[in-house]
Amino acid sequence: MLELDVKSRVPIYEQLVEKIKELIIMEVLKEHEQLPSVRSLASELTINPNTIQKAYRELENQGYIYSIPGKGNFVAPINKNKKLEKVNKLKEELKRLILEAIYLGITKEELMELYDSVNKEIKEGRR
Amino acid sequence: MLELDVKSRVPIYEQLVEKIKELIIMEVLKEHEQLPSVRSLASELTINPNTIQKAYRELENQGYIYSIPGKGNFVAPINKNKKLEKVNKLKEELKRLILEAIYLGITKEELMELYDSVNKEIKEGRR
DNA sequence: ATAACTGTAATAGTAATGTTAATACAGATA
């Protein structure tokens, strides 16, 4: 569920943050659902507990989870603004790529084809 | 022309490589055109000559430029396969983002709107 | 030929950052 790339330039804790954000926004993780404990997740992923804690701390700062000392970390109940935030961020990224694409001569039609091919892959369950 | 972000996670030499690649593919830099010397570019950007050299070396390895010791570094005369490579890479990136976008509920129409807005900006000379 | 450019090379040092390791303490719970 949480696949990490230890050789990546982006640090492990940040990969974790992004992956877990994703799960929360996609509502794979539900409100108030408990996350794996710092230690258990660390041993499962065979990385240091400090790294997990750093990720959880960051998620808490960003309002995605809340923690109860002694009990655990839980999914925060907000999700609406967060989703909008995410959508806007994604759109900005898309615009950046589209700009470059246009300069490289990629047409609107080609972009639509890309959309369709991805959409098809999803429907066929290949993702 | 070459704007660097020293605070970025991606290293300076790699930013340089990408920017210069871009200029070559867009044919802003023409075949056999001489690039700034290692030392002059270094002093212009106020970074170390070694960093420039590392970028040039990388560009040479990737076939974008060639160097003549004692003379300088020059734009290589290939550009066709390189452009295709770049386009394909960009399309892969786009697919990745589109996949995420679909999961977040972004429609094909919204994507088209993004394309149009970027296109409009270009035409209006805002880019 | 000399000076002033070019690229290339090697080495050492510095700085930042992520990660690990080891402990410790306190709240929660069975």
Place this chain on the structure above:
DNA sequence: TATCTGTATTAACATTACTATTACAGTTAT
């Protein structure tokens, strides 16, 4: 009481990018 949980702290390690410095050789113009 034992065993979970989160939290905190400190030190050490590893990697990497970048800088600094010096040196050598080819090119070119004066």
